[in-house]
Amino acid sequence: MSLAFSLAWRQLRSQWAAGEIRVLMLALVMAVAATTSVGFFTDRIQTTLARQGAMLLGADAVIVADHPIPAPFAAEAGRANIQTSHTLEFPSMVLHGERSQLSEIKALAPGFPLRGSLMIKQQGGEAHEAGGIPEPGSVWIEPRLANSLQVREGDSLELGNSQFKVSAILHSEASRGGDMFSFAPRVMMNAADVPATGLIQFGSRVKYQLLLAADAGAMKTYTAWAQPRLARGERLQDLSTARPEIRNALEKTQQFLGLAAMVSVVLAMVAMFLAAMPYVQSSQDSYALMRCFGASGKLISRILLLQTLMLAVIGSTLGSLLGFVGQLGLGWLAGKLFVETLPAPSWQPALAGFVVGFATLLAVMWPSLLRLRHVPALHILRQDIALPTWSAVWQYTPSVLLAFGLIAWHAADSKLALAAIGGFSALIVAVLVLTRLLRRLLLALPQQQSGAVQLGLAAIRRRPRLFMAQVLGFSLGMAALMLLALIRGDLLHNWQSSLPPDAPNRFVINIQGDQLDAIKAFFKQEGLSAPELHPMVRARLTAINGKPLDIASYKDERAKRLAEREFNLSWAAEMQDDNRLLAGEWWTPAQAGQPLLSLEQGIADMLHVKLGDHLSYDVAGQPLELTVSSLRKVEWDTMRANFFALTPPGVLDAMPANYLTSLHVPGKHAEPAGAAIYQSDGD
Amino acid sequence: MTGAVVPDGAAAQALSAVQHENNVMISKRKIMQKPLAVEAVNLDKHVSSNGNALVILSGLDLAIAAGERIAIVGSSGSGKSTLLGLLAGLDNPTQGKVLIQGQDIAPLDEDGRAALRARCMGFVFQSFQLLPTLTALENVMLPLQDAKSQAIAALERVGLAHRLSHYPRHLSGGEQQRVAIARAFAPRPAILFADEPTGNLDAATGENIIELLFALNAESGTTLVLVTHDLTLANRCGRVLSLQQGRIVELEGVA
Numbered sequence: 001m002s003l004a005f006s007l008a009w010r011q012l013r014s015q016w017a018a019g020e021i022r023v024l025m026l027a028l029v030m031a032v033a034a035t036t037s038v039g040f041f042t043d044r045i046q047t048t049l050a051r052q053g054a055m056l057l058g059a060d061a062v063i064v065a066d067h068p069i070p071a072p073f074a075a076e077a078g079r080a081n082i083q084t085s086h087t088l089e090f091p092s093m094v095l096h097g098e099r100s101q102l103s104e105i106k107a108l109a110p111g112f113p114l115r116g117s118l119m120i121k122q123q124g125g126e127a128h129e130a131g132g133i134p135e136p137g138s139v140w141i142e143p144r145l146a147n148s149l150q151v152r153e154g155d156s157l158e159l160g161n162s163q164f165k166v167s168a169i170l171h172s173e174a175s176r177g178g179d180m181f182s183f184a185p186r187v188m189m190n191a192a193d194v195p196a197t198g199l200i201q202f203g204s205r206v207k208y209q210l211l212l213a214a215d216a217g218a219m220k221t222y223t224a225w226a227q228p229r230l231a232r233g234e235r236l237q238d239l240s241t242a243r244p245e246i247r248n249a250l251e252k253t254q255q256f257l258g259l260a261a262m263v264s265v266v267l268a269m270v271a272m273f274l275a276a277m278p279y280v281q282s283s284q285d286s287y288a289l290m291r292c293f294g295a296s297g298k299l300i301s302r303i304l305l306l307q308t309l310m311l312a313v314i315g316s317t318l319g320s321l322l323g324f325v326g327q328l329g330l331g332w333l334a335g336k337l338f339v340e341t342l343p344a345p346s347w348q349p350a351l352a353g354f355v356v357g358f359a360t361l362l363a364v365m366w367p368s369l370l371r372l373r374h375v376p377a378l379h380i381l382r383q384d385i386a387l388p389t390w391s392a393v394w395q396y397t398p399s400v401l402l403a404f405g406l407i408a409w410h411a412a413d414s415k416l417a418l419a420a421i422g423g424f425s426a427l428i429v430a431v432l433v434l435t436r437l438l439r440r441l442l443l444a445l446p447q448q449q450s451g452a453v454q455l456g457l458a459a460i461r462r463r464p465r466l467f468m469a470q471v472l473g474f475s476l477g478m479a480a481l482m483l484l485a486l487i488r489g490d491l492l493h494n495w496q497s498s499l500p501p502d503a504p505n506r507f508v509i510n511i512q513g514d515q516l517d518a519i520k521a522f523f524k525q526e527g528l529s530a531p532e533l534h535p536m537v538r539a540r541l542t543a544i545n546g547k548p549l550d551i552a553s554y555k556d557e558r559a560k561r562l563a564e565r566e567f568n569l570s571w572a573a574e575m576q577d578d579n580r581l582l583a584g585e586w587w588t589p590a591q592a593g594q595p596l597l598s599l600e601q602g603i604a605d606m607l608h609v610k611l612g613d614h615l616s617y618d619v620a621g622q623p624l625e626l627t628v629s630s631l632r633k634v635e636w637d638t639m640r641a642n643f644f645a646l647t648p649p650g651v652l653d654a655m656p657a658n659y660l661t662s663l664h665v666p667g668k669h670a671e672p673a674g675a676a677i678y679q680s681d682g683d
Numbered sequence: 684m685t686g687a688v689v690p691d692g693a694a695a696q697a698l699s700a701v702q703h704e705n706n707v708m709i710s711k712r713k714i715m716q717k718p719l720a721v722e723a724v725n726l727d728k729h730v731s732s733n734g735n736a737l738v739i740l741s742g743l744d745l746a747i748a749a750g751e752r753i754a755i756v757g758s759s760g761s762g763k764s765t766l767l768g769l770l771a772g773l774d775n776p777t778q779g780k781v782l783i784q785g786q787d788i789a790p791l792d793e794d795g796r797a798a799l800r801a802r803c804m805g806f807v808f809q810s811f812q813l814l815p816t817l818t819a820l821e822n823v824m825l826p827l828q829d830a831k832s833q834a835i836a837a838l839e840r841v842g843l844a845h846r847l848s849h850y851p852r853h854l855s856g857g858e859q860q861r862v863a864i865a866r867a868f869a870p871r872p873a874i875l876f877a878d879e880p881t882g883n884l885d886a887a888t889g890e891n892i893i894e895l896l897f898a899l900n901a902e903s904g905t906t907l908v909l910v911t912h913d914l915t916l917a918n919r920c921g922r923v924l925s926l927q928q929g930r931i932v933e934l935e936g937v938a
Contacts, residue, residue, distance in 0.1 A: 007825075014816035014850070286814050292773060293826040293866075294801020296794045377797070378773045380812060381764050381878065 004299055008306035011286065020282055023275040024365075025315050031268035032319020032357040034261040037326030039349025042258075044331060047343045058113030059085075059211035060219050061238035063226065069210045069234070073226060080222055082214040085111035086191070089207040092199050094141075094187055095158040096149040102512075103145060104184045105159070105199070107191040108133040114213035118188075119171035123153065127171035136190045138167035145185035157187075160197030164189065184510050232551070232564055258410030259420065265360060266403050266424075270477045272364040273399070277466065280368050287372045288379035297373050304369040308361055316357030320350040356406065363398040400428075424476070431475040435468050511659035519661070531661040534641045536568040537652045539624060543616035544609060559606040569617070570643040571652050575632070578640060584611045584630030593650035597626035600634050600644045619655045626651075719785065720874050720906040721747040721770055726779035728765055739765050741929035743779070749873070752900060752907040754917035756934075757926035763910045764878060766926065770908065771804055771876050772796035784873065801826060805867035805875040805905070807896065809882035811859040813851040813866075820847040823866045837869035838862070841895060857888035861895065868899050874906045881916065893919070 015021045054060060063073055069086070077084045088107040093100050110133060112118075118130040120140055134140050139157060146152060146169060156163050170186060200206055212222065219238070226236055287300055327345065378385050404421045411417035443461055460467045511519055516533060523531050541549055541563060554560045575586050575598075582601050587594070597615060609615065609628060617624040626647060634642045641662050723745040730737050739762040747753055757763045768774035770781055772788045773796075780789050784803065788796055805826075806812075813822045823834040838844060841861040851859055860880065867875055880896060881889030893916060900907050909920055917923045923934045 010821060011816050018815075285812075286816065289812055289814060290825065291793075291797055292771075292800065292806060292812075294797045294799075294804075296797055298794070376773075377793075377800075378768050380806075380808065381768050381773065 004302040005306055007290075008303045008310060011283075011303070012307050012310050015279075015283075020279055021275075021311065024272055024279065025311065025318075027268040027271035027275065028311065028315030028357055028361055029319040029322060031265040031360055032316045032353040033322035033326055034264040034268075035356045036320045036323025036349050036353035037330060038258055038261045038323075039352050040324055040327035040345040041330040043345045043349050044327070044343055047346070054115040057115065057211070057237060059115050060213045060216075061223060061236060062212065063210040063230070063234060063236050065208045065234040066206070067208065067233060069208050070231070072229070073210055076225060077210075077212055077222060080214070080218055082212050082218055082222055083111065083114050084213075085109050085114055085211045087112060087209045087211065088191060088194060088200070089209070090199065090204055091184060092159060094145065094149065096151050096155065099149045101145055101148045102184050103141075103187045105187050105189060107189050107194045109191045112211065114211050120168040121171050122168045130168070134167060134188055134190050136192050137165060138190070139164040140168040140170045140188040141166055142170050142185040142187075145187065148185070159187070159189070160199040162193060162197045164193070235561060255410075255412060255416065258412070259407070259416070262403075262406050262410045265356060265406055267477055269360050269364050269399055269403060270473045272360065273469065274473050276365055276368045277469070280372060283372055284375050284379055287375045288377055291375060291377035292380045300373050301370070304372060305366075308365050308369060309358075311365075312354075312358045312361045315361065316354040319357060320353045323349070323353055359402055359406075360399075363402040367395040367398060424479070427475065427479055428472065431472050432468065435471045438471075439464060439467060508663070509658075509660045511661070513657065513659070516659060519659075523663075528663060531663060532641070533659045533661050534570050534572075534643070535652065535657040535659055536570055536643075537619055537655045537657045538566045539569045539617040539619040539655075540566050541607075541615060542618050542623075544607070545614050546616070554607070556606055562603060563607060567617070567645055568643060569619075569645050569647060569652060569655075571647045571649050573649050576640065576642065578635040578642065580633045582631045582633050584628070586630055587648040592648050594648055595624075595626050595651060596629040596648055598630040598632055598646045599628055600642075601631045602634075603644045604628070604631055619652075622655065624652075624655070718749050719746050719782070720749040720751070721745070721908065722782040722785075723766075723770060724780050724782070726766075726769060726781070727777045728762070728769060728774075729777045738929055740769070740776075743930055745770075745924070745931055747906060747908060749784075749906055750904050751922065752897075752909070752920045753922045753924060754909045754911060754920035755924050755926060755931075756911060756914060756917045759912065761926045762929060763912075763926055767876055767878055767908070767910050771806070772799060801870075803873040805870065805872035807860070807863050807867045807875065807877040807880045809879035811851070811856070811863045811883070813859055813862055815851050818848045818850055819843060819854065819862045822851070822862055823869050826866060826870050833869055834865075837865040840868075840899070841865045855888075856884050857892060860884060860888075860892050864892070864896055864899065868903060868905070871903060872905060874908065875900065877907065877909045879911055880909070881911075881913070 012021070016025070063069055074084055074086075086109045088105075090105055091102060092105050094103045094105075112133055118140075119127045120130045121127050130140075139159070141151070141157070146166070149157070151157060151166055153166050153169065156165050158164075170188060194200060212219065214222070223236060223238060230236060287295075290300060290303075324345075376385050403424070407420045407424070408414075408417040411420055439460060442457060445457065508519070511533070519531060519533070523529070543549055549563055551560055551563045554563060573589065573592070575581065584598075586598065587596055599609060604610070611628055611631060613628045615626050615628065617626065632646075641660055723743055726740050726743040726745075727738075728740040730739060743766070745766075755763050755766060765774065769776050772781065772783070772791070775789075780787050782788070783799060786799070788799060791799060813819075814825065817825065819838060820831070820834055823837055824831060827833055835844070835847065838847060841864055843858060843861055843865065846854060846858060846862075851862070854862065860883075864880075867877075877896065881892055884892060896907075897919065899905075907920070909917070911917055914923075925932045925934050
């Protein structure tokens with residue numbers, strides 16, 4: 001092996017010096033760099049999302065229900081060695097003397113949170129990790145509740161039939177995520193105290209949660225077990241469903257970037273092909289000589305393989321390094337998406353880069369190089385005796401298959417993959433047919449051209465295959481470049497339009513009607529532009545065109561979930577500019593108060609609702625009949641508040657509504673701004 | 684009509700067989716029963732050029748004794764290099780066989796013949812044929828399967844001890860041919876094929892190279908098969924065979 005190794009290395013070294021393999025190497029480095037930069041970048045965002053998702057859930061997965069969670073879910077988790085805990089959430093009035101405040105109560109069982117942490121402040125000290133849950137008989141409250149009720153640590157509060165002592169001030173709560181806070185302040189209590197309060201009765205709006213945490217494998221098995229057992233009103237949230245707005249954007253970006261990277265890999269493969277041809281030609285003498293001096297076919301194969309592997313190792317290493325630098329740029333571009341800094345990437349994308357590097361080089365080079373194994377020794381004496389010709393099928397098939405495989409892998413969507421592969425295949429066939437025609441036409445030209453043209457024609461006549469390969473290579477290259485240019489424009493447009501620098505990163509929810517003025521005043525005081533306040537009315541869909549809703553008839557799981565949960569209806573006079581009308585008409589100001597409904601296309605499809613259908617809703621016991629007058633497409637990744645179902649103004653006036661708004665808080669100022677909102681609530 | 688009717692082709696074959704017997708007898712007599720290093724028996728080589736069959740060698744017989752020094756001469760295009768290629772197992776004859784040290788090489792595949800060449804043949808070419816990617820030392824080590832000390836000794840013997848790490852492009856034509864000679868002799872081959880070894884060199888350098896080649900040949904007792912169009916050079920060999928119309932004609936009265 002050492003002879004083959006040293007020969008391979010020496011050959012490589014001097015071919016580099018002679019410039020014969022520089023194009024090859026450059027193409028390889030670019031292919032790997034393109035793959036790894038996208039890989040590193042998406043990996044960092046994925047890690048962030050997973051981390052945020054876990055923080056948001058306080059667990060790796062949560063089963064949420066509007067009724068106590070059936071025992072088998074916890075039992076199965078226990079059997080599978082999955083850590084569990086549970087919580088109850090419900091709104092309730094909290095009293096202190098004459099003062100009262102609507103609060104969101106969260107009752108905790110031991111072990112909470114399974115992921116992330118609860119930070120509390122005690123005795124005016126620094127915030128520290130809670131390291132447990134409130135003792136029975138005590139509660140932890142948010143500072144703004146302390147403000148509005150004017151209580152301090154050690155005071156007692158009244159909650160239902162029980163009295164509780166305030167034992168700590170809540171600083172931050174993992175399971176609320178960093179980004180979302182509610183207008184109603186949080187109170188945390190021990191779940192063991194809940195029955196005594198008498199607050200949970202038939203008809204109470206309680207959110208029951210079973211928190212689960214284990215390694216990814218165990219969670220996957222558990223999720224697969226649990227999903228089909230979820231009954232009505234139960235759902236499973238895991239990391240993949242956390243932060244959908246960013247996840248959507250990421251998936252799109254990953255697809256775009258991934259395909260762009262694959263296009264550059266295809267381009268690099270074309271370059272490798274064209275570079276491989278002269279390389280093979282110029283290497284003939286060397287291998288013929290080795291053959292003449294007694295090198296076996298095996299030794300020659302070994303040298304060629306080692307040489308290819310050395311090229312692959314060097315190219316993939318350089319490419320991965322370049323990819324790492326490249327992703328820093330992508331990370332910088334995407335910095336606006338995240339308030340927090342992205343974590344360092346893992347090494348796995350580099351591994352993917354190496355796989356791509358080795359696979360492309362082997363697929364492109366190996367069939368060509370293998371021909372060198374068969375170079376006749378007689379080539380030494382007679383230069384006209386050249387390499388045996390090979391069937392084009394054998395030579396090109398590995399590359400074509402690899403290119404298609406890579407496209408399919410990165411498209412991560414069968415439709416997109418088929419479209420891309422179909423496009424490239426059609427292009428190859430068209431180019432082959434046209435080239436053949438062109439060749440015939442060229443050779444049919446009269447023979448009295450100038451010297452250069454004559455020489456060119458002679459070359460085409462003598463080496464039809466090389467001519468074909470060159471035309472095909474350049475056509476594919478041009479097509480890939482054009483595709484890249486198109487994608488680039490599309491991608492940039494998408495990002496720029498969907499993520500303005502002041503894209504909202506904070507949402508305020510649960511604003512009650514009587515708090516609207518305070519909120520507006522707060523925005524003005526802070527120098528923020530007047531908030532877009534979106535009303536929300538919770539409504540349950542009961543019938544479509546007079547036919548009671550039959551949830552079981554929906555095949556799609558998501559449709560089932562959507563149909564059985566309460567919708568947030570909202571109203572708007574104008575259509576938001578991140579919405580696009582697909583069918584029907586948007587209402588005129590004169591139509592205010594008419595029972596019309598504008599639905600988002602996706603949900604309309606899922607629920608089999610068409611334009612003109614009559615939908616019956618139940619809003620806190622009141623029936624509401626609406627006619628679908630338009631269908632809209634919504635850009636969910638603009639991070640703005642958007643609604644599936646909208647009515648004209650005046651329709652929902654009599655219904656109980658609360659409000660939601662979004663705003664942009666620069667990363668560094670997030671906490672003070674949040675604090676200011678708490679205070680405004682207390683006024 | 685008396686006797687058997689013999690078709691023309693068969694008559695030619697019969698005639699050829701008789702001539703072949705004679706030639707072999709002549710050759711064998713000349714080399715005085717020494718073991719044969721190289722033997723060609725009834726060798727034919729036809730190639731097709733633009734659809735026409737071209738006969739290069741026809742019924743050629745040749746026997747070269749071990750340690751013998753022979754020259755093959757002939758005009759340009761007479762098939763000297765083709766014959767060399769066949770004798771060295773680089774090419775396949777259309778008909779007939781080649782024996783190297785008594786072994787018929789026809790049943791051997793490419794790898795078998797490569798192994799045979801590695802075992803007992805050395806080559807010196809007109810255009811030197813050094814690998815441009817390897818240094819002088821590495822070029823000599825190539826057929827030695829990496830035996831460095833042996834390669835250094837060979838280069839010292841041809842006077843290039845100070846040029847070990849030079850690449851061919853940094854060596855003069857004469858120096859390149861010395862490297863090629865060192866490479867050819869280093870593995871101590873039984874048979875050395877030299878194809879116009881001075882063809883690309885000026886007269887003085889060519890003379891030096893030939894002196895070196897013959898000196899090494901004398902030292903090692905290698906069988907030398909020298910292909911040349913230079914009669915003066917050919918006459919320094921023990922036997923001069925002329926290739927004429929595809930056959931070997933022994934030139935008498937030389938050497």
